[in-house]
Amino acid sequence: MPIIQTQQLFKIYNEDTIPVYALRDLSLDFEEGEFTTIVGPSGSGKTTLLNMIGGLDTPTRGDVFIDGTNIASLRKGDLIDFRLRNIGFVFQSYNLIPVLTALENVSLIMELQNLDPKSTRERALQVLEEVGLADKLHSKPSELSGGQQQRVAVARALASRPKFVLADEPTANLDSKAAMNLLDIMAKLNEEESMTFIFSTHDQRVIERARRVVTLVDGALHEDLVKAK
C-alpha cells in the first residue's frame, strides 16, 4: 500500500470568477522509501502539491491519504498532531527558530511530541552528527552559514523519524558544494533509515540524484519517470 496517495486533486483559486488551476486532477502514489522529486516550471503546482500532502493547504476537490488516513477528515488540532507525528518538513529558507540553538531546533519536534528528554537529546546529537554538525550544537541559526542551517533543518525533519520528509526546494539557497553535501546526507539517510523523501525542485543536481521524477505542468501531471536502479 502506498504511504501517500493523492486522488483527483484539484486546487482552484477564484473558482467563481476567473478560475486559476494550481493543481488539476492529480492522482499520484508514493511508496515507502522513495527518493522522489517533483519538478516543473514556476507556477506548475510543485509547492501546492507538497502543501496538500503536508496538510498545510486544503484541496478544492479530491483527497490526500497518508498511510490510509484521509487527512481532510481530521479536525484542525488532530491534523497538526498528525503532521507532528508523521511528516518532516524542510523549507527553502531553512525556517529554523532563531532563539533556539542547533541542538534545540533539532530537539524541538521530539519535545513537542513529549518524548523522553534523555532519548530526545541522544537522538538529536546522533542526527546532528550524521549531518556533520557535531561541533555546532550550541550555535544559534544566526551563527551558522546557509548550508549549515539547511543541514540543521534536515536534521530537525529527520530526528523524530517521521513517515516521510517533504522538502520544498531545499537546495535553492545553497551554493553548489553545500547543495551536494546536503543531497549526500539525504541520500544516505534515505538508504540507511529507509526514509521517504519528496522534493520539489528546479535544481538539476537534485533531479539527477532522484530515483523518481514527477513533472508537473500547469498543475497537471506531465510525466512520472521512475529511473532504473
Add this chain to the structure above:
Amino acid sequence: MNWILIFKLAWRNLWRNKRRTLITAGSILFAVILALLMDSMNIGSHEQIISNSLRFGTGYLQIQDTAYFETPSLDFAFDLDKRQEEALNQLLRHHAYAVPRVESFVLAAGESETRGALVIGIIPELENRMNGFQNFLTEGKILNNDDQMVMVGSGLAQRLSLSLHDTLVVIGQGYQGMQAAGKYPIKGIISHPMEFLDNQLIYLPFEEASWLFVMDGKASHWLIMADTDKSALRVQQEIEKLLEGTELQVLHWKDLQPDLVKALAFDAVSGRIMQFILYVVIAFGIFGTVLTMTLERQKEFAILVSLGMKRHILALQCFIETILISILGVGAGIVLGFPVLFYFNRNPIPLGEGLSDLVKEYGMEPFLPFSLAPTVFIFQGITMLILTLIITTYPVWRSLTFPVLENLRR
C-alpha cells in the same frame, strides 16, 4: 504539554530584542512606582484622617445611650455599673481599652473675649495613650486627674487673648438642665494638630468635668480604642452581647461618621480614576510592544504550527511572554518603589505654608503621609495583572487564528 519548552521559548523570545523588552518593562516599572506613590499618598492621607478622627474624636467604637447619637445631649449621660465595667475590661484585655468621656459645648471667656468652645473631660493617662496629646504641649504642664485646672488649645487661647496661668471662665448647660459654670486657671496650652479642634478645645480632668456638668460620675460616652479596625469589629460584636437588654449601644466609627466615610470613598474613587488614566497610557505602551512582537513573528508562528505545535500551545507561549514582561516590570517597580515609599513613610513631605493652612482647615496635619499598607502593593500587582491579561487577548487570539500558509510564504 511540555512546559519547559514553552517557558524556554517564551523567555528566549522576550530577550531576542533586549532593548525593546527593557523599555517596556521600564515603562511598567515607572508606572508602578508612580501608581504606588499616588496610592500610598492617597491611602496614607486617608489613614491619617481616620487615625486623627479616631484618636481625637470618636475612637474605633463608642458606647453611648441609644438616644445620644441623634441628640448628643448630656441628658443621655450614663454610668456603667461595676459589673459592666469589669466585664468590659475583661472583654477588652490586651487588644483594646475603654476611655470614658464627658463632652459638651460651652461658652468660654477670657478677660475681654467670649467664644464657643468644646469641653472634653478626660482621664489624662488614658487620653495620652489614645492620642499622645502630651506631645502637643507647647506651654505649661499636663493635667493630673485631681487638678481643678484646664488645658486649652493654642488657637482658643489666642482668640480669647489668654496665656498660661490666666483664668478661663466657662458657662454652659449641665445634666438635665443644671447650670454649668466654672473658673479655671490654665495649666497648659497645646498646639493641637487639627486646627478646628485647636480653636475650641478645653481639656478638663474627667472628675472635674463631671462636677462642672453635675453628672455625678456619669460619662456622655465611652470610647473604645483597638489595635486595628478588624479587632474593633470583633470587640464590637462582643460588646453588643454585653449591652443586650440595656439602654446602651455600641457604634462603629463608620456609623458615627458617615460623612467622613463618604468623603473618603469619593476621594478614593478620584484617586483610582487618576490611576486608571495612568494605566491606560501604560497599557497602550505595552500593547504596542506586544503587537509588534506578535506581528513580526507571524512567519515563525506559521513554522511552529506547520512543524506540529498546536495553536493553543503557541497561544500559551505568547500569553506567558506578555505575563513575564509584566511580572518583570511590576516586580522591579515594587522592589524599587518600596524603599521610596518607606522613606516617605518615615519622612512625610511637609506642605508649603499656603497649602498647610488649607489642609489644617480640614482638620488634617500639614504634611503628606505615605502608607505602607500591603493593599497598596497588592492593588498595583492585581491591576497590572488584569491589564496584562486584557492585553494578552490580542497575541492569544492572533496565534489561534492566523493563516498558516499565507505566513509561511512570507
